[in-house]
Amino acid sequence: MSLHPLTPKERTAIPRQRMPEHPPADRARNFNEVNLGFDSELAQQEALRCLACAHPKCVEGCPVGVKVKDFIELILKGDYLAAAAKIREDDVMPAITGRVCPQENQCEGACVLSRKFGAVGIGYLERFVADYERRSGQVALPGRLPPTGKKVAIVGSGPAGLSAAGDLIQLGHQVTVFEALHEIGGVLVYGIPEFRLPKQIVREEVENLRKMGVQFEVNVVVGKTVTVDELLQQEGYHAVLIATGAGLPQLLGIPGENLCGVYSANEFLTRVNLMKAYRFPEYDQPVYDCRNRNVAVIGGGNTAMDAIRCALRLGARNASVIYRRTEAEMPARVEEIRHARAEGVQFLLLTNPVAFLGDERGWLRAVRLIKMELGTPDESGRRRPVPIPGSEYEMPLEVAIIAVGTRSNPLVPSTTPDLKTRKGGYIEADPETLKTSKRGVFAAGDIVTGAATVILAMGAGRKAARAMDEFLRTGQW
Amino acid sequence: MQRTGSKILEARFLAPEVKWFRVEAPRIARKQQPGQFVMVRVHDQGERIPLTIAGSDPNEGSITLIVQGVGKTTKLLNTLEAGDRILDVVGPLGKPSQMEKVGTCVVVAGGVGAAIAYPTARALKGAGNRVVVILGARNRALMILEGEMRSFADELIVTTDDGSYGQQGLVTDALRKMIGDDHKMDLVFAVGPIPMMQAVAELTRPHGIRTVVSLNPIMVDGTGMCGGCRVVVGGKSQFACVDGPEFDAHQVDFDALTKRNALYRDAELRALAELLKHRCKLAEAT
Numbered sequence: 001m002s003l004h005p006l007t008p009k010e011r012t013a014i015p016r017q018r019m020p021e022h023p024p025a026d027r028a029r030n031f032n033e034v035n036l037g038f039d040s041e042l043a044q045q046e047a048l049r050c051l052a053c054a055h056p057k058c059v060e061g062c063p064v065g066v067k068v069k070d071f072i073e074l075i076l077k078g079d080y081l082a083a084a085a086k087i088r089e090d091d092v093m094p095a096i097t098g099r100v101c102p103q104e105n106q107c108e109g110a111c112v113l114s115r116k117f118g119a120v121g122i123g124y125l126e127r128f129v130a131d132y133e134r135r136s137g138q139v140a141l142p143g144r145l146p147p148t149g150k151k152v153a154i155v156g157s158g159p160a161g162l163s164a165a166g167d168l169i170q171l172g173h174q175v176t177v178f179e180a181l182h183e184i185g186g187v188l189v190y191g192i193p194e195f196r197l198p199k200q201i202v203r204e205e206v207e208n209l210r211k212m213g214v215q216f217e218v219n220v221v222v223g224k225t226v227t228v229d230e231l232l233q234q235e236g237y238h239a240v241l242i243a244t245g246a247g248l249p250q251l252l253g254i255p256g257e258n259l260c261g262v263y264s265a266n267e268f269l270t271r272v273n274l275m276k277a278y279r280f281p282e283y284d285q286p287v288y289d290c291r292n293r294n295v296a297v298i299g300g301g302n303t304a305m306d307a308i309r310c311a312l313r314l315g316a317r318n319a320s321v322i323y324r325r326t327e328a329e330m331p332a333r334v335e336e337i338r339h340a341r342a343e344g345v346q347f348l349l350l351t352n353p354v355a356f357l358g359d360e361r362g363w364l365r366a367v368r369l370i371k372m373e374l375g376t377p378d379e380s381g382r383r384r385p386v387p388i389p390g391s392e393y394e395m396p397l398e399v400a401i402i403a404v405g406t407r408s409n410p411l412v413p414s415t416t417p418d419l420k421t422r423k424g425g426y427i428e429a430d431p432e433t434l435k436t437s438k439r440g441v442f443a444a445g446d447i448v449t450g451a452a453t454v455i456l457a458m459g460a461g462r463k464a465a466r467a468m469d470e471f472l473r474t475g476q477w
Numbered sequence: 478m479q480r481t482g483s484k485i486l487e488a489r490f491l492a493p494e495v496k497w498f499r500v501e502a503p504r505i506a507r508k509q510q511p512g513q514f515v516m517v518r519v520h521d522q523g524e525r526i527p528l529t530i531a532g533s534d535p536n537e538g539s540i541t542l543i544v545q546g547v548g549k550t551t552k553l554l555n556t557l558e559a560g561d562r563i564l565d566v567v568g569p570l571g572k573p574s575q576m577e578k579v580g581t582c583v584v585v586a587g588g589v590g591a592a593i594a595y596p597t598a599r600a601l602k603g604a605g606n607r608v609v610v611i612l613g614a615r616n617r618a619l620m621i622l623e624g625e626m627r628s629f630a631d632e633l634i635v636t637t638d639d640g641s642y643g644q645q646g647l648v649t650d651a652l653r654k655m656i657g658d659d660h661k662m663d664l665v666f667a668v669g670p671i672p673m674m675q676a677v678a679e680l681t682r683p684h685g686i687r688t689v690v691s692l693n694p695i696m697v698d699g700t701g702m703c704g705g706c707r708v709v710v711g712g713k714s715q716f717a718c719v720d721g722p723e724f725d726a727h728q729v730d731f732d733a734l735t736k737r738n739a740l741y742r743d744a745e746l747r748a749l750a751e752l753l754k755h756r757c758k759l760a761e762a763t
Contacts, residue, residue, distance in 0.1 A: 180700050182518055182525075182565040190702075219567040221700055225504045249704040251714065258709055258733055260740045267703035275524060275697065281751055284549055285524035285697070286744030362736030411700065411719075 008051055016118035017046040021339075028312050028343035031194040031278055035099070038121075038128040040080075046121045047075040053112060058122060061110030064459040066090045068107055068122055075125060084133035085140050087126060091458065092166040093159070095134055095201045098127030100192060100302075101455045102333045134204060141212055145172035150472040153178060153237040155222040155412060158186025159454045160243035160445030160461035162205065165214045167465035173472060175214045176237075180221040183274060186245055188454070190274040191266075193306050195313070196336075199273075223411035228419070232440055239440045239468050242419075242427060243461060246446035248407040252298065256356025257402075261288055261364035265297070265307045265403035272310045291315035294396050296367065298322050298353055299403035300330035305340050307401045312343055316399070319345045324352040324372045324385040350374070350385065354392065356400060367397045406451050416441070426450055433467035434460065439477050442468055479520065482562035486539055491621040492614075494546040495589055496555045497531075503538030505530070505568045511596035512574030512691065512723055515540070516699040518565035519553045526550050527696045527718070529593040530569060540566075543592030543621070549748040570699045571722050578605040579687075580663035583655065584630075585611045585648050585677055587669025591622045593691050594668040601666070602629045609634070609655070609662075613648035613669075617641040649676045662686055667726065671735050678726035688726035692717050694734060695741065709733045 020036040021027070027034050038046065050072045058068040066087055074083035087094040103109070103123035111119035133139055150173045154161045157179040169175045183189050185202045210216065220226060222244075231237045249264030251257055268287065271277040275285035295311040297304045300323035312319040321340070323330060326349050330337060341347065350372045357366040371391035374383035408425035420428040420437035427436055427443040434442045444464040445457035471477060487499040505515060514529045532541040546552040557563065574597040582601045586594035591612055602608045608629070613636040614620040620635065620642060627633050634651045635643030644651060648669070655662070665688040667677040674690040681688045694706040694717045701719035708717050709730035715721065 180567065181698060182567075219565050220504070221567060221570065224570055224700075225508060225568065247702045249702070251704065258707055258714060258737065260737055264704040267697060267705040270697055270703050276522070279522075280744060281748050283522040283524075284748055286741045286748070288740065289743070361739075362733065409701065 006048060011049050011051060012113065012117045014045060014049050016049065016121055017042045017124070019121070019124055024339075024342040024344070027195065028309075029315075031313055033198050034195050034339055035127075037131055038124055040128075040132075043075055043125060043128045046125055047072050049113065049117075050120045051112060057110040057112060058107040058120070061107045062090075063106065063453075063455050064090045064462065066107070066126070071129065072120070072122075072125060075129060080129045080132040081136060081138060081140065083129040087129065088140070088142070091455070092163050093205050093458065094126050095130035096159075096188065096197060096205065097455050097458070098123050098130050099197050099201075100453075102453060104334050106455070134201070139208060141208055142170050144170055144213065147174070148172040148472060150174065150238045151176070151236055152239050152241065152468060152472070153231045153235075154241045154243060155228070156180075156186060156243040156245055156445075156447075157184045157206075157216065158188065158243060158245050158445065158457060160245070160457040160464075161186065161241065162209065162461070163458040164241050164243065164444060164461035164465040164468075165209055166212070167462050168468060169209070169212045169214050171465070171469045173469070177214060177216050178220040178222050178226075179216065179218045181274065182218050184216050184218065187247070190270045191303065191306070193269070193273050193310050195309065196306065221411065223415040228412060228416045228438075228441060238472055239442065241461075241464055241468060242412050242436070242441065242443040242447055243445045243457070244409045244412055244447045245457075246406045246426075246451045247409050249402070250405045250407055251402055252353065252404060254353060254355050256358055256364070259356050259358040259364045260362055261398055262356055262400045263288075263402065265299070265303045265401050266406070268307050268401045269303070269310065272314070278310070278314060287314070288399055289314075290399055292317045293398040294318045294320075295399040295401070296320040296322050296348075296395075296397055297401040297403050299405070300325065300332060301403060301405070302332045302336055304401075304403035305332045305336040307403050308345050309340055309343060311399065311401065312345060320348050321345060322348045322351050322353060322367075322369065324350065325374065325382065326350060329382045352385065352387065353400075356397075357394070364398055364400060365396065366394045367400060368392055368394050406446075408447055408450070412447075424450065432463070434464040435467060435471075435477070440471070479562040479564045482564040483566040485557055485559050485561050485563065488557060488559050491543065492619045494555065495619070495621055496544050496546070498542045498544065498557070499539050500542060500563060500566060501538060502540045502566050502568075505566065506533040506535045506538050506540050509533040509540060509569040510573035511576065511600040513569035513571050514699070514722065515542070515566050515568030516570060516696065517542075517550075517554070517563055517567075519550055519557075520564055523553075523564065524550055525565070525697055525699070527570070527693070527699055529691070530596065531592050532596050543589065545589035545592075548745050549752045552749070552752060567699065571718060572720070574600060574666075574723055575689075576600050576604045581607045581609065581661045582664045582666060583609045583611065583652065583660075583662045585613075585652055585665060585667040585669070585673075586626075587613045587648050587673040588615070588619065589621065590669030590673070590691075591626070594666065595622050595625060597666060597691075598626065599629050601664075602631075606664075607631045609660075611636065611648045611651045613637065613651070615639065647676075648673065649680060652677060652680055656680060656684060656686075664689065665726075666690075671731055671738070674726065675731035678729065678731070682727050689723050690726040690729060691722050692724060692729065692734060693722070693738075695738060708737075
């Protein structure tokens with residue numbers, strides 16, 4: 001028997017509920033969260049739209065298989081805490097994924113309603129129950145199995161490392177997470193800005209893990225401060241998970257890249273988010289003063305949107321996205337592009353920089369751009385952008401942020417001799433068990449796959465945790 | 478006062494604004510090699526800055542830092558005493574100095590650059606080289622580590638800009654004289670202000686003397702993650718934090734480094750002015 005009081009036709013007649021948000025003109029000048037979240041009325045309306053399919057495609061569309069249909073049913077029952085617990089069975093950080101997952105390519109993209117009626121707002125609902133749970137102060141922390149006496153080291157405290165830590169601690173192992181920076185969270189704290197993911201949420205998730213028994217050691221650069229071999233041989237760890245991400249900036253290799261005012265997105269975002277440069281001089285770390293300046297980001301992913309929207313909030317006069325393909329090929333979440341545009345970000349599509357031009361002091365003053373057109377598809381299936389000869393022009397620019405992807409971090413592989421890597425320095429790991437070439441060492445997340453999403457890294461972390469548990473219990477490699 | 482972080486075991490001024498610290502850091506002490514650095518953050522709202530490790534005692538689990546108070550963070554650091562804690566100390570970062578027996582090494586250290594040059598100079602001696610140290614400062618009061626350098630150096634030349642101690646002149650004057658005298662030198666290692674390192678590079682270049690400098694660009698994370706510290710070496714971008722901080726002086730674009738290091742001058746001056754205004758209050762907060 002269906003819980004739904006409505007017929008399918010009545011359900012599809014309900015429009016997709018809109019996420020309440022701060023008006024663009026206000027929010028474009030501060031770092032407060034843009035989306036305000038559903039209240040229970042909106043959540044009920046949206047949940048009513050779910051057709052409760054016999055074979056829910058949304059679950060298949062989720063990289064970690066969150067039981068979407070079940071949690072939506074619990075929302076309809078009004079049992080929001082149970083709904084949150086249901087999500088937590090597969091996704092330990094729903095308040096985070098509800099905000100940053102590219103739902104349109106995952107659960108919502110697979111939703112049967114997506115084509116004709118607009119997908120059920122699964123991300124919004126996930127966020128709603130996660131926030132409800134947080135505010136209730138009744139986060140149901142899972143229990144722990146009896147101690148196994150096994151010690152696990154996790155290298156990196158981003159999404160992959162944190163989700164693995166959550167599982168391994170429940171399975172009864174002793175877990176220590178090592179982080180190179182001074183704050184836990186990896187890309188969740190240095191990369192994703194406050195207005196998209198409030199840091200308080202990350203801190204709460206970390207606090208939950210701490211309460212469950214996970215230990216955190218900040219300021220430890222594995223590969224430098226201590227090596228993987230030392231962790232295994234001298235510090236008594238029985239297994240190590242490498243979850244260091246793909247955090248190295250990719251630059252363009254065009255003239256003028258070292259001018260003052262040209263940033264990698266990693267540096268710009270680290271200064272603004274982790275080091276809180278937007279609150280300079282209350283915080284000590286500065287960032288180049290964007291006020292009344294022309295700022296552009298090169299790239300079309302979430303990082304690019306994050307960076308340019310930060311620049312806007314730092315007072316940029318003109319904030320532009322320079323992207324060599326069209327909007328359809330942009331890897332960013334649809335919502336981020338929409339938000340950026342509403343806030344006043346300009347999009348220079350089918351455009352690519354060929355050189356940064358400086359003044360006599362070595363500061364950026366302009367960028368030389370070239371128009372592009374789309375040619376034949378490349379290996380990613382996207383049509384390759386081709387420069388149009390003779391279409392070059394100059395645009396005044398004082399701050400440029402390069403957000404064209406990241407590379408693997410070599411610190412661990414270069415100090416762990418028997419760890420096999422593949423092209424680009426990414427660690428080779430079995431796709432099912434995430435075992436590396438070195439006994440006792442597993443790897444998960446972007447350091448294996450190359451830059452991907454928070455939820456994929458979390459999924460990989462959980463997969464690794466299962467395989468690590470088996471290794472720790474059986475000793476079999 | 479920070480309640481967490483690395484404990485300062487000993488602290489004393491070596492010269493005005495130049496302070497010597499022995500800091501508890503067992504993991505770093507075990508791993509540290511000459512030429513490496515740590516990233517340091519002094520308080521919760523603080524910035525991250527790189528500091529070269531002047532030495533370490535693996536048995537005691539401590540490292541030595543020498544800090545010249547120039548900006549807000551270094552001045553705050555220099556208010557700390559034994560028993561205080563430094564909130565964050567991360568390392569050892571960067572590539573160690575290349576330590577090989579090459580023959581005669583001339584170590585040129587200007588000002589607080591002596592702190593960076595010292596561990597490398599000593600290690601060069603340990604590797605079996607003849608080591609000549611040229612140690613310079615603006616005046617006698619600012620001269621640091623003279624005794625330490627003298628303890629192992631085969632020859633020590635001291636210069637001051639004002640002639641208040643040793644030879645009057647710049648370290649480059651002493652180096653020029655050595656080159657003019659046809660003094661044998663197989664490697665020059667220079668650390669100090671950028672103009673000094675650049676001048677050393679120009680002195681040795683025509684003679685084809687291998688010259689290494691330790692660069693000090695602005696850094697944020699110190700692990701290769703941000704690229705803020707990129708320097709142009711041999712026409713290519715290199716990250717000083719992971720590819721350096723030591724580079725072939727004849728390949729370094731010092732002009733580009735000078736320009737990039739001026740990037741936050743306004744902000745640095747503003748932060749410093751605020752610090753001096755609220756000095757007492759801030760010192761209490763840390």
